[in-house]
Amino acid sequence: MTQLLLIDDDKELSAMLAEYLRSEGFEVDAVFDGLSALEKVKVQQYDALVLDVMMPGLDGFGVLRHLRGYSAVPVLMLTAKGDEVDRIVGLEMGADDYLSKPFNPRELLARVRAVLRRSQQSTELVADNSPLVVGKLKMDMSSRTAMAANRVMELTSTEFNVLYFLLRQVGHIVTKEMLSQSAMGRSLEKYDRSIDMHMSNLRKKLSQYGLPLRIVTVRGQGYQLVDKA
Amino acid sequence: MTQLLLIDDDKELSAMLAEYLRSEGFEVDAVFDGLSALEKVKVQQYDALVLDVMMPGLDGFGVLRHLRGYSAVPVLMLTAKGDEVDRIVGLEMGADDYLSKPFNPRELLARVRAVLRRSQQSTELVADNSPLVVGKLKMDMSSRTAMAANRVMELTSTEFNVLYFLLRQVGHIVTKEMLSQSAMGRSLEKYDRSIDMHMSNLRKKLSQYGLPLRIVTVRGQGYQLVDKA
DNA sequence: CGACCTCTTTACACACCTTTACAAAGCTTT
DNA sequence: AAAGCTTTGTAAAGGTGTGTAAAGAGGTCG
Known part of the structure; x- marks a missing residue:
């Protein structure tokens, strides 16, 4: 079962997305702030993270920066500003993909799948110990x-x-x-x-x-x- | 030339918006009910749709549900003022953005452009580190x-x-x-x-x-x- | 044990980044 | 137009991270 972690302070939106992703066969946890996300990631192995940039306290960039110190888990970032610059900052900090709010849930689904597919390819290389x-x-x-x-x-x-x-x-x-x-x-x-x-x-x-x-x-x-x- | 389809039963508002959007360089068609909208999109390729929720007969949700069976065209929905439920239902059904009535035509313009930009971007390759x-x-x-x-x-x-x-x-x-x-x-x-x-x-x-x-x-x-x- | 190998720690020099300090430029208020 | 405040440019000082030789600490093997 593919495990996802959703990090967004908009609880209503989170609930909706979680439900939608579950209906598509994912196992979804949701937290509503950056620090909780970092704690969650410590105790549980996720296949991918969906991370909102705009959050009170530790924001998405902060979470990503911290995370990339020790983990290569695929991260898809959400931002409220439809701003290209945020996207580039995120990608340079090591996000794997980006989606601007508001978005079509089906597009989120497609992008989550794409991110997972890409990371799967690279972990196949990892798992196999061919030269x-x-x-x-x-x-x-x-x-x-x-x-x-x-x-x-x-x-x-x-x-x-x-x-x-x-x-x-x-x-x-x-x-x-x-x-x-x-x-x-x-x-x-x-x-x-x-x-x-x-x-x-x-x-x-x-x-x-x-x-x-x-x-x-x-x-x-x-x-x-x-x-x- | 970018082609838009406007779907709203308020003919006066439609005429005004169509004229405004044309002045901004779009090619705009307008229809005043859901069924006409579905017929239109069958014979003509649009870059985006602006779709009112509240319409007699087939409403905006009905149009969207039908449409999403065969098309991924970007859709911007117009909802009644502050109706959170409409917003969520719309996004869940595959709308790309929403705008609550009444709105500033310039905001409509900005959002139409944003939706178009995103639909173009979404096909681009992401996390690219080529020179x-x-x-x-x-x-x-x-x-x-x-x-x-x-x-x-x-x-x-x-x-x-x-x-x-x-x-x-x-x-x-x-x-x-x-x-x-x-x-x-x-x-x-x-x-x-x-x-x-x-x-x-x-x-x-x-x-x-x-x-x-x-x-x-x-x-x-x-x-x-x-x-x- | 001593000789050897490997990894870690120490020590110091140097490169890099940040802060400080002041001058200059630009904007706002009087 | 002058005064006052904010922002920017940049030289220089200060602090931190990195490169690497050398010494130290374990380990293995004859």
Whole structure:
């Protein structure tokens, strides 16, 4: 069953949308403010979020910014202003799609489905552990080996995890928190510089093996693997 | 030419609205009952419908329900004053927007345009990070690089974010609040001058790389990127 | 045990971002 | 037109985040 979380302070609209989405076969939870949403997401795994921008207290952008520090769950944003700029701000902050209020519920349904379809495609890649290839770099999770143009890369275990995670998100920013979780299985603590050191070492190895890949620092946000070719 | 169909049993109001919308550049047909409306849409393709709920015979809901069996044409509904239930029923049945009577014709115009814009937008691909090109400047989010006529621009992370946001809105004013949200991920606080400093630095770099782009200040409102070419 | 490997922490330099401070420009009030 | 207030431009100071060498802390293996 596909689980959705609806976050909108307009309770009447929420109820209506929830009912409509349930009638289409989704399991729907609804909360009416940003903080409740963050709490909900902590204890329950959702397939997608429908998030209103305009809310008292923590608004939609705030929720999204917080969320993107540790989660890649698909988010569809709703905004009252039919304003293109809000849409772009949202998308740049990591929303997956956008719908301006008022909207046709059927369009919401179509977009929720589209967002789910897209995320499904990328999680299929995740679930399957067939080799991941970008340019001259090939990484195989099942044998935990990395090949740089047919040459085996000598990577430590953590380096492998870090590079693998970066490679899966090539072209996108990943936060240190995400890297810490996925490569070392723990939360990032204050003054923890491990990730930085692994990055430093990985950069050396990338150039040492002549790979046209760069690890770009995005100050205050994280790192991004870039394919120069 | 954009084609509209007006459906309202009030002939005097219809005539007035039709004339007003024509003066704004639309092609407008008007009918005065639900059945005529359904016949009209069978033989003619409209870009949007303006549909009154309260009509003798087949009312607006009836028209909409029938219509949605075979058409996705954008529909703007006119409802009785402050009738919340009508609004919800209408949206649930697939209306794209609603307006309560009596209304300002200019608001009708704005909403018709909004509905048209949305219906056009909804087919566009969303969350797109393909390179953005304006004149000699090309910015690519997936590699976080900016090229000034084939020369890589040396930009800091935040400068990149700011310029990217300005570029997406080239020719339009963007507020400092929006810039702060999209480039730094936080709200603009009072006495916060960071954006101003980034603008100052970006202006230096734009001229340093010989780009024919100016960052224009719009006092009290924000900034605007202008292509001089 | 010591030699080796890996990961983490420390330490310092540097780059980047924000704040401060003041000058200048623009708008409003008198 | 002058005075007063607000907003903006920008140099410089201050604070924070990042790069990386080196030392420390565990672990494994002979």
